[in-house]
Amino acid sequence: MLHTIALLTALAATATAHCTRPLLKEAVDAYILAQTTGQPAPFTTHFDNSTWLGYRENALKLNITTSILATPLPITHTRSFYDTSSCATFTEVVVNSTTTTPYVIGTQLRFTNHKINKVDSIVTKPGDWLFNVTGYAYWTAQENWDTIPEEKRDSQLTIRKAADAYLDLFNNKNVTVPWGTPCVRLEGGLYGDAGPNGTCAVGVPSGVPMTNRRYVIDETMGSVDVLLDFGASGWPDSHLFRVEGGKLRTMCV
Ligand SMILES: *[C@@H]1O[C@H](CO)[C@@H](O)[C@H](O)[C@H]1NC(C)=O
Ligand SMILES: *[C@@H]1O[C@H](CO)[C@@H](O)[C@H](O)[C@H]1NC(C)=O
Ligand SMILES: *[C@@H]1O[C@H](CO)[C@@H](O)[C@H](O)[C@H]1NC(C)=O
Ligand SMILES: *[C@@H]1O[C@H](CO)[C@@H](O)[C@H](O)[C@H]1NC(C)=O
Ligand SMILES: *[C@@H]1O[C@H](CO)[C@@H](O)[C@H](O)[C@H]1NC(C)=O
Ligand SMILES: *[C@@H]1O[C@H](CO)[C@@H](O)[C@H](O)[C@H]1NC(C)=O
DSSP: OHHHHHHHHHHHHHHHHOOOHHHHHHHHHHHHHHHHHTOOHHHHTTBOGGGOOOEEETTEEEOGGGSGGGSOOOOOEEEEEEETTTTEEEEEEEEOOSSSOOEEEEEEEEEETTEEEEEEEEEEOTTSTTOOHHHHHHHHHHSOOOOOOGGGOOOHHHHHHHHHHHHHHTTOTTOOOOEEEEEEEEETTEEOOOSTTOOSOOOOOSSOOEEEEEEEEETTTTEEEEEEEETTTTEEEEEEEEEETTEEEEEEO
């Protein structure tokens, strides 16, 4: 009897800890609407204010009322990933505009008690490293983010290990990275060889620790987004990967 109760309690705890894609999607839709309208207030009704960890833009803690969400942006593209194990999401937002400041924004939302308790955004704009919104908008649309059939999906651990191997390479040349072929690499507005022999093994700088990694893994698309601190200066950075059969096939770095 005691065993049964213990088991039921464990199951109940698991059930509440997990979140569903519809729940996560509803919050992401509210986020996108806030950015489109420049009205953060309706989005904040999805917050868990009792466990609130803050709103960050490029690692800087801001009041959401003075954040980029308070400026309406003519969004031209979004793509979202849902991590139902960690209760977190990642959304890519592109503002391919010639009449307003163009942006490429990557945002992780983290949840507790089925509500958002952390917003973490990387906001890039003209003048930033390799920024080219025309290139980015064009190439991101060419990327393959199809749903992977269930029987071919990698585990969250496999997906994370592939991304970690690439990130570890920046500080340890001995790491073996599971490069896939073809592999395409989008950096700012630059794209690698999109042909059948395209490779992402283009060489990376060395002596660059990639620390404070925060993952959003969506195994239905083989995706992992990692927000991290780049190098000794701790530059805020986002890296998005698609992993198929344990190998890196798409990188947005
Ligand atoms: C959290 O706080 C914000 C601003 O203080 C408020 O607008 C929002 O409604 C609150 N959210 C919840 C779920 O209570
Ligand atoms: C954010 O700014 C608004 C408007 O100035 C203010 O009412 C609110 O208390 C601030 N919130 C926090 C968490 O500082
Ligand atoms: C931006 O990318 C587009 C498409 O790849 C390219 O045609 C254009 O020359 C790039 N602009 C700059 C300033 O590099
Ligand atoms: C991005 O905007 C430019 C300028 O308006 C346009 O020519 C281009 O087609 C747009 N790219 C995409 C992928 O929509
Ligand atoms: C990499 O391998 C070389 C040769 O085996 C070794 O000398 C070096 O210490 C290794 N570096 C790291 C960071 O593990
Ligand atoms: C890809 O590599 C193979 C083998 O080296 C070669 O035969 C083929 O022509 C290459 N294809 C392209 C598009 O470069």
